[in-house]
Amino acid sequence: MNTALWIDVGAAAAIPSRGARRFMFRDTPIAVFRAGDGGLFALIDRCPHKGGPLSEGIVHARSVTCPLHNWVISLETGNAQGSDSGCTHALPVEARDGQVFVDVGALSLAASA
Amino acid sequence: MFDARSQRPRLVVIGNGMAGCRAVEEIIALAPDKYAITIIGAEPNVNYNRIMLSPLLAGEKTFDEIVINDRAWYEANAIDLIAGVAATAIDRDAKNVALADGRTVPYDQLILATGSTPFVPPVPGVDLPGVVTFRDAEDVNTMKAACDRGGRAVVIGGGLLGLEAAYGLARNGMDVTVLHLMPILMERQLDQSASHLLTRALAARGIAVMLEAKTTAFVGDGRVEGVQLEDGGFAPADLVVVSAGIRPNTALAQQAGLDVARGITVNHTMQTSDPAIFAVGECVEFEKQLFGLVAPIWDQCRALASALGGDGALHFQCSDTGTKLKVSGCEVYSAGLFAGHDRSEDIVYRDAARGIYKRLVLDNERLVGAVLFGDADDGPWYLSLIKSGESIVDIRESLIFGRAVTEALAGVNPSDAVAALPATAEICGCNGVCKGTIVEAITQKNLTTLDDVRSVTKASGSCGSCTPLVESLLAATLGDGFERGPSIKPVCKCTDHGHQRVREEILAHGLKSMPEIMQQLEWKTPDGCASCRPALNYYLLCAWPGDYKDDKSSRFINERAHGNIQKDGTFSVVPRMWGGLTSPAELRAIADVADKFNIPTVKVTGGQRIDLLGVKKEDLPAVWADLGAAGMVSGHAYGKALRTVKTCVGTDWCRFGTQDSTGLGVKIEKFMWGSWTPAKVKMAVSGCPRNCAEATCKDVGVICVDSGYEIHIGGAAGLHIKGTEVLCKVTTEAEALETIAAITQFYREDAHYLERIYKWMARVGLDHIKACIVDDSNNRRALHDRFVLSQRDAQVDPWAERANGADADEFTPLRPALAEAAE
Numbered sequence A: 001m002n003t004a005l006w007i008d009v010g011a012a013a014a015i016p017s018r019g020a021r022r023f024m025f026r027d028t029p030i031a032v033f034r035a036g037d038g039g040l041f042a043l044i045d046r047c048p049h050k051g052g053p054l055s056e057g058i059v060h061a062r063s064v065t066c067p068l069h070n071w072v073i074s075l076e077t078g079n080a081q082g083s084d085s086g087c088t089h090a091l092p093v094e095a096r097d098g099q100v101f102v103d104v105g106a107l108s109l110a111a112s113a
Numbered sequence B: 001m002f003d004a005r006s007q008r009p010r011l012v013v014i015g016n017g018m019a020g021c022r023a024v025e026e027i028i029a030l031a032p033d034k035y036a037i038t039i040i041g042a043e044p045n046v047n048y049n050r051i052m053l054s055p056l057l058a059g060e061k062t063f064d065e066i067v068i069n070d071r072a073w074y075e076a077n078a079i080d081l082i083a084g085v086a087a088t089a090i091d092r093d094a095k096n097v098a099l100a101d102g103r104t105v106p107y108d109q110l111i112l113a114t115g116s117t118p119f120v121p122p123v124p125g126v127d128l129p130g131v132v133t134f135r136d137a138e139d140v141n142t143m144k145a146a147c148d149r150g151g152r153a154v155v156i157g158g159g160l161l162g163l164e165a166a167y168g169l170a171r172n173g174m175d176v177t178v179l180h181l182m183p184i185l186m187e188r189q190l191d192q193s194a195s196h197l198l199t200r201a202l203a204a205r206g207i208a209v210m211l212e213a214k215t216t217a218f219v220g221d222g223r224v225e226g227v228q229l230e231d232g233g234f235a236p237a238d239l240v241v242v243s244a245g246i247r248p249n250t251a252l253a254q255q256a257g258l259d260v261a262r263g264i265t266v267n268h269t270m271q272t273s274d275p276a277i278f279a280v281g282e283c284v285e286f287e288k289q290l291f292g293l294v295a296p297i298w299d300q301c302r303a304l305a306s307a308l309g310g311d312g313a314l315h316f317q318c319s320d321t322g323t324k325l326k327v328s329g330c331e332v333y334s335a336g337l338f339a340g341h342d343r344s345e346d347i348v349y350r351d352a353a354r355g356i357y358k359r360l361v362l363d364n365e366r367l368v369g370a371v372l373f374g375d376a377d378d379g380p381w382y383l384s385l386i387k388s389g390e391s392i393v394d395i396r397e398s399l400i401f402g403r404a405v406t407e408a409l410a411g412v413n414p415s416d417a418v419a420a421l422p423a424t425a426e427i428c429g430c431n432g433v434c435k436g437t438i439v440e441a442i443t444q445k446n447l448t449t450l451d452d453v454r455s456v457t458k459a460s461g462s463c464g465s466c467t468p469l470v471e472s473l474l475a476a477t478l479g480d481g482f483e484r485g486p487s488i489k490p491v492c493k494c495t496d497h498g499h500q501r502v503r504e505e506i507l508a509h510g511l512k513s514m515p516e517i518m519q520q521l522e523w524k525t526p527d528g529c530a531s532c533r534p535a536l537n538y539y540l541l542c543a544w545p546g547d548y549k550d551d552k553s554s555r556f557i558n559e560r561a562h563g564n565i566q567k568d569g570t571f572s573v574v575p576r577m578w579g580g581l582t583s584p585a586e587l588r589a590i591a592d593v594a595d596k597f598n599i600p601t602v603k604v605t606g607g608q609r610i611d612l613l614g615v616k617k618e619d620l621p622a623v624w625a626d627l628g629a630a631g632m633v634s635g636h637a638y639g640k641a642l643r644t645v646k647t648c649v650g651t652d653w654c655r656f657g658t659q660d661s662t663g664l665g666v667k668i669e670k671f672m673w674g675s676w677t678p679a680k681v682k683m684a685v686s687g688c689p690r691n692c693a694e695a696t697c698k699d700v701g702v703i704c705v706d707s708g709y710e711i712h713i714g715g716a717a718g719l720h721i722k723g724t725e726v727l728c729k730v731t732t733e734a735e736a737l738e739t740i741a742a743i744t745q746f747y748r749e750d751a752h753y754l755e756r757i758y759k760w761m762a763r764v765g766l767d768h769i770k771a772c773i774v775d776d777s778n779n780r781r782a783l784h785d786r787f788v789l790s791q792r793d794a795q796v797d798p799w800a801e802r803a804n805g806a807d808a809d810e811f812t813p814l815r816p817a818l819a820e821a822a823e
């Protein structure tokens, strides 16, 4: 079982609509996205194709198109869509009282294991 | 009566609102004489329907009409109502409740139904008279009194309540502005498309909406006079209604030491951590959820009644609810989630003519969410499908058309559905053409193609969204005789329209925003995709220079960050070197920047300038600031824009030079830089036909000759090698500049997004371009003038803007604080 580790990554207002911001947790880049409908999502910021920074992609519906070679990745599961296959890790994320919290528990376990 | 009461266990309810009274009604229904009931309510009134405060404010109802339980009800059920007095404390050991007037009320069982309190952002000036919330009948009285004085009202918060308040105030003659923090109205219920339509509908009712508006203070001398916004704006106001969310009212429970998270925590029977105390309504938290609508609260009341008046078998469970906006004549409905899983799909229906937008979210062959605008009749039906979780495989094709159509077509194979339609069924909504007319035209006039049907009947000739239906009709009527013609290639899978049609419609209908285009052209997805969004953004920018606000979220990263992204996520920086000229000062500045920011690679590009590769994103604004200080601007090496104008040395130095090719190249670049184009545009000027600047493989090239300038177009040397074609020859530099600007503008206005000049030329033909630019001097001048006009707003150095702080968020990573570690 993963131990939850919620960290406060900043103000919810800082995540632009249909856009993303990123931060580093230890050595792992993490992207926090806001979909057009307002929903927040967090993914490890590495495209399953060649590691492209998904946080720089165009966000549409609940997906992001990787800026390097246009793979489309689901914001909810981190899975590549369509005929491409591969997956990056999705992390739980929540807005509470205007701040965004990301659960990096899965990473801290992996890092300490 | 009173004697009988004294024999019974004492049930005390704190909160004479919707949940408290409904709970009592449910208990009485199960066990009429079980308890001696006392209800304590801070409000002076009997129980009324809080939902109806909106119509009360709008003057569509009177207070009497919204009362749920009048005095007679309390009397008939021997309920002791203590109205207008708040409970101030609970003594759980002594089992009594202290009241504000000093009395205490003993209980055997206690129900907390204290509702919630409006959240008021902690900004200066919240206590000024004239700043009110919207929660109870008293608030409505205050607002109505303010309306009698008239003037301007500002509503903070574009959620359900805020918008209903705004509507009510507008009905009372106020001049209303809604300030909303998020980019979408009612963002928890609506998506961007519905929000856009709602904004328009509100505007038609005299309500202005400002999105992404953050309030920093309420300002006024002794009374509110306006609202200060973070971006420096100011909204004058005689009345401010704060509707920025609600917080469960947990003060009493907290003081009494009950378990409280965000709300008072309860189990399936609404029992709190004290077995003698229950809680119900908006003050509770159940399975981490809070409640702000009555439907789940009614379920809570039934579970509570089962516990206190029945066998306790009925347990409360969370379920989906629907939300309807109560603004007359404006149908908005939302239910379930619109964030499904990665398998989830959207079905979107738009009817531009009738202003309808419907979006259904499917997950694994089940309906999980619905947003309806303009026609919300099927809302409850969709909600029931969401709640039941039944498979919709069999009704998928017709689901979006609602219950009536779906039930009519039940059992019919979807591909036969058109055949089953009656002759009177309308196929083309835009032109009002029904099935019978089309079939008759096909059979009597021997039509065989879509175009034939279009020209004879007009069906599918306007918005085109019924094209598939008309094709099916052709197929059904002709059988094997029908061949699907070469259809127009759609922009992407979000639409059936081609680029050209989209560009035409933008101008024809004066469409000025992306949601407007998507609605008018009946896009099939809620907010487009990475293919159509950048295209639409460009078309809007080109159509409405100076007017349209660029949408960053529709730009590829290179254009958003004004640099080329590299494979490792760093960026490259290519400053302009006008016509390939540079100076010791510029070279020194570039060297200094490379040193200062540890830039790993400095390279001379194929475009006669210098590329700094491997710059960290955070460093970009500072790098640009330093380059800017040395007089350099963005080279747009990253953009669908004018890239370089390569030149050779020309008459200044070269023994063969016929004209000042370097000087003309610099003039062209200074005139044209900053312009956004459908695809990249590269230019070059060679001083003689030896062509050292390689002008004959550029999008636009100039070859200088003794008698003037040959203008070439349509070259490329990338994926395809294409030599240019000669467009014309002119004799002066001024004519050359006018012609080049005219070609560029023609291309900007006519080409498909991502279509380079050589491909555009292959599509429209060099002769056509010649006719429009060379032969028609009026048109040439007009195009030139439109180019000049659009340059007025385009020639702003994006690097300087960002070095001065624009889009700072784009370049600053989040800085997390380790705040909370659980278990």
Ligand code: SRM
Pocket (backbone or CB within 6 Å): B564, B565, B566, B572, B574, B603, B604, B605, B606, B607, B608, B609, B611, B637, B643, B644, B680, B682, B697, B715, B716, B717, B718, B719, B720, B756
């Ligand atoms: C830097 C440079 C190579 C160099 O080191 O010399 C270069 C680098 C890139 N070129 Fe190029 N091209 C460069 C000159 C050229 C030239 C030569 C020229 O302009 O004279 C050509 C052939 C001429 C032409 O465009 O027809 C050229 C044809 C392409 C193409 C093919 C375009 C086509 O329509 O066929 C692409 C791909 C594209 O644009 O989709 C491309 C795309 C790219 C991109 C932007 C790839 C990308 O999307 O990341 C490279 C970006 C590198 C960066 O981060 O700076 N580059 N590229 C040159 C920058 C010129 C400048 O100063 O702006």
Ligand SMILES: Cc1cc2nc3c(=O)[nH]c(=O)nc-3n(C[C@H](O)[C@H](O)[C@H](O)COP(=O)(O)OP(=O)(O)OC[C@H]3O[C@@H](n4cnc5c(N)ncnc54)[C@H](O)[C@@H]3O)c2cc1C
Pocket (backbone or CB within 6 Å): B014, B015, B016, B017, B018, B019, B020, B040, B041, B042, B043, B050, B051, B052, B053, B054, B085, B086, B087, B088, B113, B114, B115, B116, B134, B135, B136, B161, B164, B249, B252, B280, B281, B282, B283, B291, B292, B293, B294, B295, B297, B324, B326
């Ligand atoms: C303007 C408006 C429009 C709405 N429209 C809709 C709608 O369209 N659809 C929908 O489903 N919901 C709507 N709602 C929400 C709905 O009204 C609430 O969900 C519902 O009223 C909650 O019931 P409740 O009993 O928990 O809280 P309330 O109805 O607020 O009742 C709580 C009562 O407790 C009293 N109280 C609090 N503390 C004390 C104390 N210490 N001592 C004594 N009394 C106390 C309060 O004065 C209040 O009367 C609307 C709400 C508002 C304000």
Ligand code: SF4
Pocket (backbone or CB within 6 Å): none
């Ligand atoms: S030729 Fe290919 S690898 Fe070289 S810069 Fe151009 S796009 Fe990149």
Ligand code: FES
Pocket (backbone or CB within 6 Å): A047, A048, A049, A050, A051, A052, A066, A067, A068, A069, A070, A071
């Ligand atoms: S790295 Fe993302 S698509 Fe190639």
